[in-house]
Amino acid sequence: MTLIVAAFLAGVMATTALSAPKAVTLSSRLDNLVVDRVRGTSSVVAGEFKFAAAPANYAEASISFIASRPDLFNLRDAGNELKLLRQETDRLGETHVRLDQVYQGLPVWGCQKIVHFRDANTIYMVAGQTIPTPRVSTTPKVASSAAEATASSSVKSAIGTEPVKTSSELMIYPDNGTAKLVWQVVVSGVQSPTIKWRVFVDAVTGAVVMQYNDVKEDGPTVSTGIGVGHKPYTIQTYQFGLDYEMLDASRPMFVPPVSNLQGVITTYDNRTGQLYLDPNRDNVFDDDSAMQAAVSAQAFAGLTYQYFMDAFGRNSYDNLGSGLTMTVHYGTNLNNAYGGGGFIQFGDGDGINYLPFSGDLDVVAHEFTHSVTEYTANLIYTFASGALNESYSDFFGKMVDSNNWLLGDDIRLTTPGFLRSMQDPHQGPNPARFPFGYQPAKMSEWQDLPYSNDNGGVHINSGVPNKAGYLVANVIGRAKAAQIWFRTLSMYLTPDADMNFWSSMTQQAAKDLYGFPSPEVAAVVDALDSIGFSLVFAVPTQIVPLSAQLGAATDTTISITSYRNESVIIESVVSARGKLNINGTIPQSIPSGGTATYTVSFNGATGYTTCDVGAIFDTVVITTSSAAQPTMLIPVEVNLG
Ligand SMILES: [Ca+2]
Ligand SMILES: [Ca+2]
Ligand SMILES: [Ca+2]
Ligand SMILES: [Zn+2]
Structure with missing residues (x-):
């Protein structure tokens, strides 16, 4: 409730004994006075209050001006009851001094005065809601811990869940114009911006004076x-x-x-x-x-x-x-x-x-x-699986920040200006760490390290799969490489994956996405080959089904497509358990990109017995002339009727 000056003079001044105002201003003109009747003091004092000279210190000038007019501001000791919060000068050149009200060192909740300077010599307004100098003891009768407990249970009954953090501060609370000594308890969730209750507990009676959730919801915005x-x-x-x-x-x-x-x-x-x-x-x-x-x-x-x-x-x-x-x-x-x-x-x-x-x-x-x-794969953060874990993070790091293959190039200030290089893992902050350089780049450089050293070298051996990622993306582009890498990570790898399993699964993902043979699979096999998984064929992980009745075989075929720019001689194709018949040319030379086909049939006479009825897994073993990949295994599922 606000009144104008006449009511203020009659209602407030008449009941308040005041010392005579000290003149800190050269001249004054009072244009407007708004009184907060509930609080019993002014909320707006406007006019023109001129200083003889520009104050050296706006805050001190502001406080001494207010101190000079207890008739207007109702503060007995303004010098100790106002504290500078902030001073700002706006684009018009006007200076605004924001002062917090305090009492015997305690904050007075929500009470501030702002002193507005039109120019260096002139105050044009003092506005803000304060209370007259409180007349309360500042010694609490309720302990802060008791106040916090009261506040917690009060908030819990309001929101239905247990808040987790409280902090308390002793202060003066203007309760409908009556100054009260309170504990303000802030009750919040863990790092939650949406639970921030302020509970005011009377420090004399222990009662909750007021509480509210100090969060205002507006909406998403752009900054x-x-x-x-x-x-x-x-x-x-x-x-x-x-x-x-x-x-x-x-x-x-x-x-x-x-x-x-x-x-x-x-x-x-x-x-x-x-x-x-x-x-x-x-x-x-x-x-x-x-x-x-x-x-x-x-x-x-x-x-x-x-x-x-x-x-x-x-x-x-x-x-x-x-x-x-x-x-x-x-x-x-x-x-x-x-x-x-x-x-x-x-x-x-x-x-x-x-x-x-x-x-x-x-x-x-x-x-x-x-x-x-x-x-996804939840790769265990040790040894090979840990190195893969690190490598996937590096790989997708460079998919998102795709202008080069350097990790940390925007934050590393000193030589070499990055943390790791996927393109050349040998480069790095300490290129003399190993004889070949900073990180291994191929399987022959792999470091078998104890757990005590970087969880078994997770940031070290990551150089090997990192290099493969770079090589693949370099041929088929980042976008396609990312699809292969993500499919491997999300669909195929398991927590304790090792490098061989990773190699197989990466090929599988490439085949799923792009077919085989395809340039994409070739790029993967090439990359795996160059980091040390010497491959002639993309490993056929699919199971070749062979349906059979006991004594009545149904043929199936296995096609083997050579990858790599050389011809390969297939020297033998045999059934691991010796129970499958295999027909085809042996030995057979197949050129790069060529295909050899073998017919596989069930051999009831020399093979399975009726005890084996059901799905049986067998393996066709292919032996080649290539030192890089001397053998290859193709799983066969035999469905017995
Ligand atoms: Ca800002
Ligand atoms: Ca960048
Ligand atoms: Ca970067
Ligand atoms: Zn990491």
Whole structure:
């Protein structure tokens, strides 16, 4: 409720004993006075209050002006009851000094005065809702722990779930004009921007004075910002009331309401544990240099999500639309990033060798891919399977950040300017690590390392499959290579996959997608051959079915197509169990790209007995003249009637 000056003078001044105003201004003209009758003091004092000279310190000038007029502002000791929060000068050259009301060092909840300077010499308004100097003891009778318990159960009964974090602060609460000593307890969920209740517990009686959820839902919006390396980005954010927060609810995975945090990409500040928000609320995330790590993370995670969606129709790392939670400023000057389980923590880098790790798209995509792997092959993070795990992260890192084959090239400051090279794994920060270079690039360079060394060399031996990925993409392009790699990872590999299994499954995925023979499979076989899986034929992992009745064989054929630019002599084709008849030319020379065909039939007379009725697996063993691939096994399924 507000009244004009006449009522104010009659209603408030008449009941308040005041000392005579000190004149800190040279001249004054009062144009408007609005009184907050509930609080018993002015909320607006407007006019013209001129100083003899421009104040050296606007905050001090503001406070001394207010102190000089207790008749207007009802503060007995303004110098100790007002504290500078912020001073800003706008484009008109006007300066605005925002002061928090305090009492004996305690905040007075929600009470501020803003002193507005038209020019350096002139205050044109003092506005803001404060209360007269409180007349309360600042010694609580209720312990903070008791207040927190009260607040927690109060919020729990309001929202139905158990909140997890509380913090409390002693303050003055203006309860309908009556100053009360309270504990303000903030009750929140774990890193949840949508549960942030403020509960005011009377510090004398222990009663809840007031509580509310301090979250305002507005909607997804688009912000701009400056990322690592001072590069500008557009980022997807969310507007909560006046706040712009690093919460991307724009992706197909998002499921409203936003309060459920389902299918959102968020970036938190490890130093505060809070969601990153724009401190000055202008929707431009350029407020300080520490913010750059968050801007890059938010921008790059969005691009990575979109890559997996566009390339594979995969809805987030788990294909269930689960959100991604990122934290920047992790650790202290940490030269690392950690990913998995839908979380990514980015170190800031030491500023000497590395920029903040979120500053490179391939690093962000690498960490995101660790979560993809977790929800697909779930490759165990040790030894060969761990090296494959690392390699898939590198591979998709360079699918998303596709301008070269270097990992970490946008954050590594010192020589060689990157972390790893898929094109040439021998290159790297320490090229003398092994006689051949930084990372192995083929199976003959594979390092059998103990777990104590990089989980068994997961960041070391990853160079071998990395090289294969590069070689394949170099022939058939990144897009097709990515389809093969993703199919292998998501459909075929199992947690303890080793390199041989990976080699077979990669060929299988290529055959599934592009047929055989095909340039795509040839590229895969070539690449596998060049890293040390010496192959003449693409390994036929399909089972050749052979239907048979006891004593009445039904023939089937096996076709063997030679890959590789040389002719190969097939020296023998035999049944591993000796129970299949094989007819065809032996030995037989087949040229590159040529095919040899053998007829396989069931031999009841010398083979299976009635005890074997059912599906039986046998193997046809093919022996060749090639030293690269001397034998090849083709599984045969014998269906006995
Ligand atoms: Ca801003
Ligand atoms: Ca790049
Ligand atoms: Ca990069
Ligand atoms: Zn990794």
